Amino acid sequence: MAMNALALAPGPILRRDDRDGVTTLTLDDPASRNALSEAMLAALSATFAALAADRSVRAVVLTAVGPCFSSGHNLKEMTARRVDPDRGRAYFTDILGRCSAMMQQIVALPQPVIAAVQGLATAAGCQLVATCDLAVASTAARFCTPGVNIGLFCSTPMVALSRNVAPKHAMEMLLLGDMIPAEEALRMGLVNRVVPAGEELEAAQALAARIAAKSTLTVKIGKRAFYDQMGLRLSDAYDHASAVMVENMLARDAEEGIGATLAKRQPRWEDR
Structure with missing residues (x-):
């Protein structure tokens, strides 16, 4: 500590x-x-x-x-x-x-x-x-x-x-x-x-x-996307959020988290 x-x-x-x-x-x-x-x-x-x-x-x-x-x-x-x-x-x-x-x-x-x-x-x-x-x-x-x-x-x-x-x-x-x-x-x-x-x-x-306790990469992506989309028109906000989610889906932690959910175990975050 x-x-x-x-x-x-x-x-x-x-x-x-x-x-x-x-x-x-x-x-x-x-x-x-x-x-x-x-x-x-x-x-x-x-x-x-x-x-x-x-x-x-x-x-x-x-x-x-x-x-x-x-x-x-x-x-x-x-x-x-x-x-x-x-x-x-x-x-x-x-x-x-x-x-x-x-x-x-x-x-x-x-x-x-x-x-x-x-x-x-x-x-x-x-x-x-x-x-x-x-x-x-x-x-x-x-x-x-x-x-x-x-x-x-x-x-x-x-x-x-x-x-x-x-x-x-x-x-x-x-x-x-x-x-x-x-x-x-x-x-x-x-x-x-x-x-x-x-x-x-x-x-x-x-x-x-x-x-x-959560993936810092995921939290970072989510916080940035939250504020970025607030000033956009609805259609632009969805386009931006979809693009962010695609990149997030390709991240190692998303692969690990989804895999852990399907395997019914706790995820092991690598923050990447």
Whole structure:
């Protein structure tokens, strides 16, 4: 069992633990409510880049410490740049671009990412949950896109939110900025499961362990195809999915898995 930690000065705001093919990433900056600050974005981006190339990692769990999963962008950092000659335009463009790129890293990651939400997830923090492939929420978790209440519509969180929940649910969250309890988030499809407070990490890791027991090649193919087909017309989506399935059928693990099913035995994955 290997364990690693990623630390950026002045402290370990993002921790990484590896156990049996499952990597758990923990946002550990409760003083800033685990804001997606410059440092946190850099840490997440670097870690996701490393995970993408790490074949020993089969699933990822993303969690946090403190009462807040993530409060979204660090508004203090952003406000401080209003004194720039361009009133912060270049900085805002850069930081929002970096955040969007990090979110897309999660989607592009070959391993599924499961959010374990213990507390409040607001604005880009809610976006982070919506971006993950799966999400387990504590009964204490709350979700909100409150930008409209401070004159800053949650436009980038809207992208992930609108791809997870029905349009009218997304618009209600975006237009009202109300706090959504965990059970309502479950009904809307923003999270997969709600568990008693304190059990969300264990539940997310249990899901990750089940995924880790499957062929990583198959999971990688399936995750990529899922997101690729979402933006296509129905006929194009079927054409793409059919082509993907043909290639998958020719993979060694598909041959092994089908053979094992017919022989009524457990498959032995080679991840190829």
